[in-house]
Amino acid sequence: MSTPLATAEPRQRTLRRRGSATRRDHLVGYAMIAPQVLGAVAFVLVPLIAVAWYSLHEWNVLANTFVFAGADNYDRMLSDPALRDSLMASLVFSIGLVVLNVSLALLLAVLLNQKLPGTTTFRTFFFSPVVVSLVAWTIVWSFLLQDDGGINGFLASLGVEGPNWLRNEGTAMLAVIVVQVFKNVGLNMILFLAALQSVPEEIQEAARIDGAGAWRRFRSIVLPLISPTILLVSILTIVGSLEVFAQIAVLTGGGPGNSTTVLVYFLYQQAFRFNDFGYASAISVLLFVIVLALTLIQWQTRKRWVFDEV
Known part of the structure; x- marks a missing residue:
């Protein structure tokens, strides 16, 4: 007959083994996520804190000055007309890019989702700009959009006199938007195409039998079934539109005037042309707040239009 002590000892050993296995699993899990956590801390959290700290100072690298200024840089932002112009340019660019990119990507995805010959070739054609170097892509377009470039040469063959696209305030922003749309529309097209191909054919067939037309079935x-992908694409496109820099630097240099000086390019000017790193850091904080706010707004409003969200 076993005693309570004899019965308890194996149970305690079992519990100790389970506890040891659990701790071992926890250590393995922590080891797995450690590189990502360390990377996020080193390259995201620490730079954010540093930029916030720098924004409270007047920092001129050439003059070798680093003086605490409190909220002076933020007060300066409130009264800076150049900053307001750059915010308006960013707004125009973002709206134009998001509307054209998302709508064109969805249209191309719907067309290329049809079972027609040659769709694979067209998918490759529209996606290939995504893998091309951004600077190389922009330089090519800068030659095409010059006053005597390829675009105006083609228009001249049709009897149309084209403007100087990159030196005209009425067309410079439109030209930059179109260049960026053609660069990245293929990526969004592929995302939409994958979402469209995951829509069950049985549901559409049932709606077709019930008499629903093509537009009614699509709407x-x-x-609704691809709305999660629409949310993803819209967030990525909006964030990307607020971070555009290389296209502006290569195509227009912020001109003509300040018509294409978006917020990131204005930040670059303050930091690396005027050597005012304190003010540039404050603009960086503003940009971070704008991107965070827009992302949170989209994420919170998803419950109203994203399918299967509660």
Whole structure:
């Protein structure tokens, strides 16, 4: 007959083994996520804190000055007309890019989702700009959009006199938007195409039998089912539109005037042309707040239009 002590000892050993296995699993898990956590801390959290700290100072590298200024840089932002112009340019660029990019990507995805010959070739054609170097892509377009470039040469062959696209305030922003749309529309197209191909054919067939037309099926069935992808694409496109820099630097240099000086390019000017790193850091904080706010707004409003969100 076993005693309570004899019965308890194996149970305690079992519990100790389980506890040891649990701790070992925890250590393995921590080891797995450690590189990502360390990377996020070193390259995201620490730079954010540093930029916030720098924004409270007047920092001129050439003059070798670093003086605490409190909220002076933020007060300066409130009364800086150049900053307001750059915010307006960023707004125009973002709206134009998001509307054209998302709508064109969805249209191309719908067309290329049809079972027609040659769709693979067209998918490759529209996606290939995504893998091309951004600077190389922009330089090519800068030659095409010059006053005597390829675009105006083609228009001249049709009897149309084209403007100097990159030196005209009425067309410079439009030209930059179109160049960026053609660069990245293929990526969004692929995302939409994958979402469209995941829509069950049975649901559309049932709606077709019930008499729903193509537009009604697309509006009432396809769009709700691909709404999570629409949310993803819209967030990525909006964030990307607020971070545009290379296209502006290569194509227009912020001109003509300040018509294409978006917020990131204005930040670059303050830091590396005027050597005012304190003010540039304050603008960086503003940019971070704008991106964070827009992302949170989209994320919170998803419950109203994203399918299967509660």
